[in-house]
Amino acid sequence: MTTLDVDQSPIPLLDLAEINRTVSAELDLAWRGVRGHGHFVGGAEVERFESAFAEFCEVAGAVGVANGTDALELVLAGLDIGPGDEVVLPGNTFIATAEAVCAVGAVPVFVDVLEDTLLIDPDAVAAAVTSRTAAVIAVHLYGQMADMDRLLAVAGRYGLALVEDAAQAHGARWSGRRAGSSGHGAGFSFYPGKNLGALGDGGAVTSNDRELLGRIRRIADHGRSSTDRHRHDIRGRNSRLDTLQAAVLSVKLPHLESQNARRRTVMAEYRATLPTHVVPVADDPRSETVHHLAVVRVRDRDSTVKALDRSAIGWGIHYPVPCHRQPAFAEFRTAALPITEAAAGRILSLPMSPTMTIDQVRRVASALARGAR
Numbered sequence: 001m002t003t004l005d006v007d008q009s010p011i012p013l014l015d016l017a018e019i020n021r022t023v024s025a026e027l028d029l030a031w032r033g034v035r036g037h038g039h040f041v042g043g044a045e046v047e048r049f050e051s052a053f054a055e056f057c058e059v060a061g062a063v064g065v066a067n068g069t070d071a072l073e074l075v076l077a078g079l080d081i082g083p084g085d086e087v088v089l090p091g092n093t094f095i096a097t098a099e100a101v102c103a104v105g106a107v108p109v110f111v112d113v114l115e116d117t118l119l120i121d122p123d124a125v126a127a128a129v130t131s132r133t134a135a136v137i138a139v140h141l142y143g144q145m146a147d148m149d150r151l152l153a154v155a156g157r158y159g160l161a162l163v164e165d166a167a168q169a170h171g172a173r174w175s176g177r178r179a180g181s182s183g184h185g186a187g188f189s190f191y192p193g194k195n196l197g198a199l200g201d202g203g204a205v206t207s208n209d210r211e212l213l214g215r216i217r218r219i220a221d222h223g224r225s226s227t228d229r230h231r232h233d234i235r236g237r238n239s240r241l242d243t244l245q246a247a248v249l250s251v252k253l254p255h256l257e258s259q260n261a262r263r264r265t266v267m268a269e270y271r272a273t274l275p276t277h278v279v280p281v282a283d284d285p286r287s288e289t290v291h292h293l294a295v296v297r298v299r300d301r302d303s304t305v306k307a308l309d310r311s312a313i314g315w316g317i318h319y320p321v322p323c324h325r326q327p328a329f330a331e332f333r334t335a336a337l338p339i340t341e342a343a344a345g346r347i348l349s350l351p352m353s354p355t356m357t358i359d360q361v362r363r364v365a366s367a368l369a370r371g372a373r
């Protein structure tokens with residue numbers, strides 16, 4: 001019963017080629033500019049992007065770094081968190097959040113998430129606090145912000161630093177405040193597939209604390225003093241944003257707001273058309289979500305993905321094994337996290353791109369409806 005007028009072309013999970021194609025002429029110019037002047041690390045392009053990104057995030061300043069994992073590590077290092085300290089984070093996150101904690105020598109303490117949003121549970125954070133707890137990481141997963149009001153209250157009550165992992169949430173808001181602007185410091189990733197993606201690796205730290213930003217900038221540039229490049233007051237490392245990537249990001253940043261709006265339209269269409277056995281993760285009305293991923297819960301994931309495969313529709317699982325169950329973190333294994341663990345077996349990421357058409361969303365929905373039969 002295949003009809004020739006029905007579009008059968010594949011629908012990718014993320015259409016990165018199409019996203020970058022929309023700015024290809026500007027990207028060519030940026031590339032030629034940097035290649036022409038020959039400075040490939042630091043310089044005017046990086047400074048320009050840092051100010052534009054800080055303005056976008058409605059925050060005092062930003063420091064470009066090599067990737068999102070480094071950004072989180074550098075925030076923790078800048079806050080002087082290290083050996084002997086515990087850092088609370090959700091079990092439901094990308095592995096990098098936990099790697100950053102271990103990279104500074106602190107101990108990750110995994111806690112459970114809220115059933116409806118799958119984001120860190122502020123009550124679980126409070127319950128996990130000990131005399132060694134130094135910080136909590138609010139991961140704004142899937143493009144939705146964690147409950148910053150309650151997390152700020154918990155952090156305030158116990159004197160903890162509140163770090164934001166905003167790698168999936170460029171432009172999201174909680175009660176009107178941008179991701180990356182209400183904690184002590186935040187880490188962003190510009191990995192190509194993120195809402196704001198470079199043509200390679202990249203990342204940034206944002207904060208309203210200029211002293212913290214200065215310290216992070218020094219650590220990320222070999223511990224150099226700001227006045228004498230041959231004087232190293234502290235032991236640092238190398239984690240810088242490439243000039244070329246900064247130029248690329250400056251081309252793409254002005255389009256981010258409309259792309260995020262487009263992601264919201266796609267998500268709204270999913271909510272309107274998905275069959276009842278495919279349930280999107282809830283959106284808290286206080287969050288203006290930027291839908292990095294379109295995550296749903298399904299009853300039978302194996303048969304659901306077979307139906308998507310038959311229709312050449314891309315999908316992903318973010319993430320099939322929670323961090324606290326990964327062999328790499330076995331030594332930190334603590335209590336079971338029932339909501340995180342149950343969700344890991346049922347979540348599924350549907351195609352989500354700012355370039356997706358309403359027709360494509362409907363094709364995904366009907367493939368899922370057919371798959372249920």
Ligand SMILES: *Cc1c(COP(=O)(O)O)cnc(C)c1O
Binds near residue numbers: 069139141191201
């Ligand atoms: C992508 C991501 C990171 C790490 O970013 P990289 O740039 O890949 O190092 C950290 N946390 C979350 C939640 C992410 O999705």
